[in-house]
Amino acid sequence: MRILHTSDWHLGRQFHGLSLEEDHDHVLVQILSIIDDHRPDVVIVAGDIFDRANPPQGAIRRLSEFLTTVRAISDAAIVLIAGNHDSAAQIGAMGVLANDGEAIVRGPLDEDERPLIISDAHGPVAISALPFAFEYAARLCFEDDGIASPADVIRAQIASARKHIGDDMRWVVVAHAFVDGAATSESERPLVRTVGGIETVSATAFDRAHYVALGHLHRPQSVGHDHIRYSGAPLAFGFDEEGQEKSVSLIDLAPDGSVEVTVMPIKPLRQVRSIRGKLLELLAATGVSHDLVRVVLTDETPQIDPMKRIREFYPNAVQLAYDRNERPVAQRLEEQRAAIDDPQTLASTFLEFVRGDALSETEAGIVASALHAFETTEEGQ
Known part of the structure; x- marks a missing residue:
């Protein structure tokens, strides 16, 4: 039977x-x-x-x-x-x-x-x-x-x-x-x-x-x-x-x-899948996909209205996350502690968050010089 x-x-x-x-x-x-x-x-x-x-x-x-x-x-x-x-x-x-x-x-x-x-x-x-x-x-x-x-x-x-x-x-x-x-x-x-x-x-x-x-x-x-x-x-x-x-x-x-x-x-009409990458890389994709999509952005800084821009190519995108937020909590805390222990890294991270670009070579030199002057002043006291 x-x-x-x-x-x-x-x-x-x-x-x-x-x-x-x-x-x-x-x-x-x-x-x-x-x-x-x-x-x-x-x-x-x-x-x-x-x-x-x-x-x-x-x-x-x-x-x-x-x-x-x-x-x-x-x-x-x-x-x-x-x-x-x-x-x-x-x-x-x-x-x-x-x-x-x-x-x-x-x-x-x-x-x-x-x-x-x-x-x-x-x-x-x-x-x-x-x-x-x-x-x-x-x-x-x-x-x-x-x-x-x-x-x-x-x-x-x-x-x-x-x-x-x-x-x-x-x-x-x-x-x-x-x-x-x-x-x-x-x-x-x-x-x-x-x-x-x-x-x-x-x-x-x-x-x-x-x-x-x-x-x-x-x-x-x-x-x-x-x-x-x-x-x-x-x-x-x-x-x-x-x-x-x-x-x-x-x-x-x-x-x-x-x-x-x-x-x-059984073959679905639309696939369920995740896509991952920097926003500009994903927007460079050719053609439009009607799959049901979860987007994971690997950009280090928040992007402007990313879902609206992504839906031009992935109209059925339904979830958005940043890769940095998906890393284990313990790993993120360790990275934050490391940044605090390294003032130059902390300054670069702050500027990247505020304006979207990390320290330039010239700016890095200015920060390094200021930090060195501060350390010299502390040692002399």
């Missing part, structure tokens, strides 16, 4: 105030093309479909059009779950959009987690779709006051789901969680609401599952075992994701339950 696994679309999200609508359209067209070309039996979206609980109408329309197109081009079963950014009630209502064929859509928790069961030539495959929920909601659903962490929530969901898994079934679990040992990104929201709370879940919580389709973390990765996997987000949402190759995962589930993972690259 072939499964397409994707997650963390964050429809409706902005990047430092810039709309990502066209970027999302570009990504969804590629995912639909992969579905059309590779004919998966199941399409999984493992949570964080939207970026917030009350998404804009454009985001809802994109999901609706995606599901309608999946139904038109394939016979794939559809599996959707709510993530921590989603409204559980809203995702639950999305089941209406996927009801023309086999589908399982989970928004709110269910104390009786019944799977979607589909069959291929080698027998039945059970798919348990476990939506994200905070501890308080799980305590009410499962009537268990001992649920105190995300791991407890997952364990309660798995225990409920496992009751419906026969010995003759291959088992796929879809969940939105932070599994121990996985690599994070800056743009992910914590799964706990208490300071110091433990948000990670052990991979052993998914024992007996043949494939675990995870959402929440934005880096594509397997955790501990090939069959426990994050597909990752198909778009970069932070500059720490610069250079990451985004993708969706095609999973071939063998008759014995083993899996083969094929990574299908």
Whole structure:
């Protein structure tokens, strides 16, 4: 059986105030093309479909059009779950959009987690779709006051789901969680609401599952075992994701339950990247780039209205920093102390800050002469 696994679309999200609508359209067209070309039996979206609980109408329309197109081009079963950014009630209502064929859509928790069961030539495959929920909601659903962490929530969901898994079934679990040992990104929201709370879940919580389709973390990765996997987000949402190759995962589930993972690259409409250099060097660049850009200036002195000038060539520049401010605090303090101990360097640094130019050779001579006269006067006292 072939499964397409994707997650963390964050429809409706902005990047430092810039709309990502066209970027999302570009990504969804590629995912639909992969579905059309590779004919998966199941399409999984493992949570964080939207970026917030009350998404804009454009985001809802994109999901609706995606599901309608999946139904038109394939016979794939559809599996959707709510993530921590989603409204559980809203995702639950999305089941209406996927009801023309086999589908399982989970928004709110269910104390009786019944799977979607589909069959291929080698027998039945059970798919348990476990939506994200905070501890308080799980305590009410499962009537268990001992649920105190995300791991407890997952364990309660798995225990409920496992009751419906026969010995003759291959088992796929879809969940939105932070599994121990996985690599994070800056743009992910914590799964706990208490300071110091433990948000990670052990991979052993998914024992007996043949494939675990995870959402929440934005880096594509397997955790501990090939069959426990994050597909990752198909778009970069932070500059720490610069250079990451985004993708969706095609999973071939063998008759014995083993899996083969094929990574299908997704090419962004715009790259997320940092550029570095002196302002005049960056302004000398040929052509205009529409990438989402962070600018790091290596000029020693502040520049006049640098962002306005940079946006003539990089209209989607969204962050500006000076390299000198990014050096470790201890290093900057040491440099400042060294300058204080060397009056000539201190004078040169001051003039460069005030007027933009360091001491000229003639001025350096004047300063050196004045310092020497001062030292001679002090020695004579």
